[in-house]
Amino acid sequence: MKSMKLVLFTICSLVFLLSGLYDSRAQNFDNVSSIQVEDIFEELVAIRNDLHDNPELAGSEKRTSIIVKEYLQNLGLVVKTGFGGYGVVGILKGKIQNGKKVAWRADMDAALHTFNNKPNANPQAAHICGHDVHTTIGLGIANMLSKIKDSIGTVYFIFQPAEESFKGAKNMIENGLFKEIQPDEIFGLHVFPTEVGTVSSKPGELFAYQRRIKLIFDKSIDEKGFKSFFENTIQEFVRHKSKSAPWSLKYLTHPDYGLENPNTIYKNFFIIGSNIAIDKGNKKTSFECTYYETDSTRLETITKEITHQVENSKYGKYLLETSFTAERPTVVNDPKLTYESLAALKDMYGDERVTTFYGQVPYSNEDFIYYQYEVPGVMFLLGASNKNKGIVALPHTSEFMVDEEVIKHGVNYFSFFLKDRTNHTKVKGN
Numbered sequence: 001m002k003s004m005k006l007v008l009f010t011i012c013s014l015v016f017l018l019s020g021l022y023d024s025r026a027q028n029f030d031n032v033s034s035i036q037v038e039d040i041f042e043e044l045v046a047i048r049n050d051l052h053d054n055p056e057l058a059g060s061e062k063r064t065s066i067i068v069k070e071y072l073q074n075l076g077l078v079v080k081t082g083f084g085g086y087g088v089v090g091i092l093k094g095k096i097q098n099g100k101k102v103a104w105r106a107d108m109d110a111a112l113h114t115f116n117n118k119p120n121a122n123p124q125a126a127h128i129c130g131h132d133v134h135t136t137i138g139l140g141i142a143n144m145l146s147k148i149k150d151s152i153g154t155v156y157f158i159f160q161p162a163e164e165s166f167k168g169a170k171n172m173i174e175n176g177l178f179k180e181i182q183p184d185e186i187f188g189l190h191v192f193p194t195e196v197g198t199v200s201s202k203p204g205e206l207f208a209y210q211r212r213i214k215l216i217f218d219k220s221i222d223e224k225g226f227k228s229f230f231e232n233t234i235q236e237f238v239r240h241k242s243k244s245a246p247w248s249l250k251y252l253t254h255p256d257y258g259l260e261n262p263n264t265i266y267k268n269f270f271i272i273g274s275n276i277a278i279d280k281g282n283k284k285t286s287f288e289c290t291y292y293e294t295d296s297t298r299l300e301t302i303t304k305e306i307t308h309q310v311e312n313s314k315y316g317k318y319l320l321e322t323s324f325t326a327e328r329p330t331v332v333n334d335p336k337l338t339y340e341s342l343a344a345l346k347d348m349y350g351d352e353r354v355t356t357f358y359g360q361v362p363y364s365n366e367d368f369i370y371y372q373y374e375v376p377g378v379m380f381l382l383g384a385s386n387k388n389k390g391i392v393a394l395p396h397t398s399e400f401m402v403d404e405e406v407i408k409h410g411v412n413y414f415s416f417f418l419k420d421r422t423n424h425t426k427v428k429g430n
């Protein structure tokens with residue numbers, strides 16, 4: 001999940017669940033997951049701790065990729081390396097034929113972090129986005145499924161580098177990922193500040209679209225004055241106006257405003273202005289900031305609107321140029337597959353553990369979309385906070401922590417889930 005510096009932190013369901021099918025699923029789950037995950041839990045926690053203590057930035061995941069490669073090889077998977085840098089692919093072929101081939105993606109890189117937000121501290125690599133947990137869960141799922149080859153089809157494990165730079169998924173694909181593997185569906189997860197033991201997702205856009213905009217002025221502009229103007233006037237574009245700063249953790253999960261409420265405030269928003277960077281050169285002064293927008297149809301007009309506002313202000317005479325410096329698409333979950341997936345998870349784990357989100361998560365994004373351009377896919381958000389333990393899993397913050405029980409839940413939920421998907425017979429046009 002790519003987040004900004006000041007991040008406030010990331011059904012037409014198939015009702016075919018005859019009671020007999022439900023029973024057999026529950027039984028399979030007991031046999032497949034809940035017992036075995038206890039057997040490997042300590043091992044997985046040790047792997048996670050090791051990855052956590054040895055964080056590697058985007059594009060530098062050499063050590064992590066070797067650990068992943070060797071672990072998968074020891075499980076008996078066919079392993080391919082070198083996709084998009086340090087990307088690793090594990091291929092697990094079960095005995096079920098004619099079922100769907102599914103891919104599971106986990107990202108491996110750490111991010112730069114200024115600990116405790118000390119202004120003069122040097123940023124260091126740290127797993128402040130939970131990708132060490134994602135990698136560990138991916139290995140755990142591979143372990144579980146490698147033990148039940150008789151009852152699964154083909155599962156591809158994609159261990160991706162460089163998510164934080166938004167390059168890893170794209171590079172793996174450009175390096176021939178989907179020539180090597182041909183999944184019918186792809187899934188992945190990101191840890192999330194909801195309570196441990198819960199899993200969530202939504203059809204369509206999961207996060208907001210993200211753009212970085214740059215305004216270049218003549219050097220004689222009054223920087224402080226313009227910054228104040230920008231923060232106060234451009235905010236007029238914000239469609240959800242609230243003096244109570246709604247983009248905080250307590251609102252994300254609030255029953256009235258949060259992501260799980262159909263009337264959530266996160267359904268229709270535009271955020272800008274909290275992260276303006278000023279670069280004063282010899283001849284020019286530039287202002288950069290990122291905005292988040294839920295509506296893709298507005299993306300092209302916002303820059304024009306901002307430019308228009310600035311041109312009509314006293315700062316207009318200094319404006320030389322307005323441009324995008326970064327455009328990032330967002331995760332878009334395949335609607336049918338999302339409803340099917342959430343329904344299957346609810347059948348196994350209960351409605352209280354599996355929730356559908358209505359709003360788009362602010363201040364976060366993910367490069368999982370590049371796989372979704374090629375293959376129908378769903379990204380899940382896995383709860384990793386634990387209020388009783390004082391753990392808040394808000395990525396890209398100095399207080400970011402996860403309850404390590406999240407590893408157990410992630411491995412349990414998605415081992416069974418992937419097994420189930422590979423037992424879905426392919427239907428023409430499906």
Ligand SMILES: [Zn+2]
Pocket residue numbers: 001002129130131163190395
């Ligand atoms: Zn992340």
